[in-house]
Amino acid sequence: MIEKEKLAEYSISELSKKFDITTRSIRFYEDQGLLTPTRKGQTRIYSQSDKVRLKLILRGKRLGFSLGETGRLFELYDADKSSAKQLTIMMELIEEKKSDLKQKLDDINALLMELNDIEKNCQEILTTLTK
């Protein structure tokens, strides 16, 4: 299999505009070990994969994950898969996350139904009010 390397590089301000976050946040994520840009002189250079990681960080935030949790997810992506023991531990962690996510799916669906009910109720009152 041939690795397709995208040559794209980004400055910190480019990424901050693209994702509508501050450069402070991006540097903070690096501080927490979630990003590892290279340097040109002392200036940070972000690769395509850095950009992907940033997108995943923000997705994690939308889901209420802490940066630490997202970091552990990254470890799952990158983990050493050489020992059976490691693999078993990994799969256990994955199962945990999956059940966590399924709980969230249930929560969201429940809340969506409640909001739909309220909305319908509002709509009814509104039509009787304006008739």
Place this chain on the structure above:
Amino acid sequence: MIEKEKLAEYSISELSKKFDITTRSIRFYEDQGLLTPTRKGQTRIYSQSDKVRLKLILRGKRLGFSLGETGRLFELYDADKSSAKQLTIMMELIEEKKSDLKQKLDDINALLMELNDIEKNCQEILTTLTK
């Protein structure tokens, strides 16, 4: 329609055990205006609806909502629906929340698929390792 009033009452420690949180948290939620228990002397008494609210608070937390956001959801439940203007504003807020939740659904489904991929990959490597 007949209102069915459940007569159940709970102490703060009962609720803290039932939901596996500290009494500190429960009092904090009250401080933030999300719970309004009655008092017997100076002791807090929680009703059935307080209990339901608490459950909703915790669901909100699982979804990454701040207490403020959850409070605004409560306002939607309780809101004054007498004016058309109010109703319209409410329905706009509901639409916002719904699209927020749909984004989260997409995020979760994407992450679930990624985790499934990793898991499958782990499983394959594991079988080749142990054969």
Place this chain on the structure above:
DNA sequence: ATCAAGCTTTACGTTTACGTAAACTTACCC
């Protein structure tokens, strides 16, 4: 040459959501 734009590090400040401890009241038990 200077000057603004964009980058850097360092560091103190802020919000949210509690943790933790102190000091006190009330109720019940032996």
Place this chain on the structure above:
DNA sequence: GGGTAAGTTTACGTAAACGTAAAGCTTGAT
């Protein structure tokens, strides 16, 4: 009546995730 179990208020402490200067380097444009 002394203890202890559960409740209370008050208040300082803390972790996470940044916000917000401050002070300095670099580099292209005027």
